[in-house]
Structure formats: C-alpha cells, structure tokens
Amino acid sequence: MTSTKITVDIVSDVVCPWCYIGFKRLQLAMSAMEGTEFELRWQPFELNPDMPEEGQDLQQHMAEKYGSTPSKTADSRQLLKAVGMSLGIEVNHLPKARIVNTFRAHQLLHWAEHFGKGQSLQIAMFERYFGAGCNLNDISELVKLAAKVGLNPEDAERILREETFRTVVRQKEAVWLQRGVRSVPTYIFNDKFALNGAREPDEIVATLRQLAETNQL
Secondary structure, X not given: OOOOEEEXXXXXXXXXXXXHHHHHHHHHHHHOOOXXXXXXXXXXXXXXXXXXXXXXXXXXXXXXXXXXXXXXXXXHHHHHHHHHHHOOXXXXXXXXXXXXXXXXXXXXXXXXXXXXXXXXXXXXHHHHHHHHXXXXXXXXXXXXXXXXXXXXXXXXHHHHHHOOOHXXXXXXXXXXXXXXXXXXXXXXXXXXXXXXXXXXXXXXXXXXXXXXXXXXX
C-alpha cells in the first residue's frame, strides 16, 4: 500500500453485537496489513435514542422494531454466538436480556478518551453487556467498568450524574447523522471513504488496498 497511516472513525453503539464482531474483524484486517499504521477513533451512535430509562425486553424490542418472531430472534442469537466464538469473543443475549438507553455510556466513553482509555472501556462494555447482560445505563455498573480500565471511579460517577459531556456527545452524534450514517458499525477511512457493516477481514483488506492503488485514501 502507498499509504502508511490510515485513520479509522468507528461509528458504533455499545449494545450492537455486530459492532463488537465488526471490531474484531477490523483488528484481523489491520494485522494483515504490514507496514500500515492505524489510528482508531470511536464515534457515538444510538440505535435507540428514545429508549426509556428502564430499557426494554430484547424479544419485545425485536418484535416491535423489526417484526422478529421468537424463533427468528433465537436463530439470530445462535448465529451471533457462533460468529463470536469463531473470533474468540462471547456474543450472547441471555434469556432475560434487555436493550437499554446508551447515552450515558457514550458520555463516559467520551470522557475516557481524554485519558487514552476510550477503546479499553469500549471493549469492557462489549464484554460485560454481551457476556453477562450488564445494564449499561446503570451509573453504578458504568462506574465499575471505568474503574476496571484504570479510571477514577469518583470522577466517573460525578461526570455521569452531572452529565458533563451531554452537549458534546449530542453534537458528535449529530455530525454522523448529518453525514448520512444510519446503521452501525460504519467505518470511515481517512475521512474519505465509508464502509458499512461488520465486513469480513479479507473484504476490508481488499477494499483498502484497492482504494490506495487508485489514490482514494
């Protein structure tokens, strides 16, 4: 490749299983591209910005939003679990799984970026939500995750309760909506080219190489 550095904006939501899978596939693609340096920048996106505080039962949510039947939801669970296992991660929706509002989580992630802990916290959230059904809208659970990745828990609780980064996160979300992002994961390479969906590593590599050869990166 002619480019030695590629910036990747990852537009993602923490309760999106394909965002977790997509990140692992992206990592595999990056590792296959020797000589290329990647800078990852996580960007906020809410799949359900109007979700109430208490969240919603997963099956009910899937039925109302996507028209999914219990059998189709079960099949989807099995597919996600199998794909996750092939990547060495746990992607599981427990029987009592709930979809929750993720605005607080995105505020905490924005704060964590100031300390170089954004990606570590993002992964910790993925692991706890898809591994144990952690409520990522619960302040106490979010504070525990912040502490787990080395952030100050008292500061984490304060910024969440005061909603210190409410405005800036809303502004960041609006940017990606204005740029036409309607589904996640979406990857934007060097602020020029967007790739949607949890693509296979080989497809990502082939796309980036073709873009580099045609001077589009």
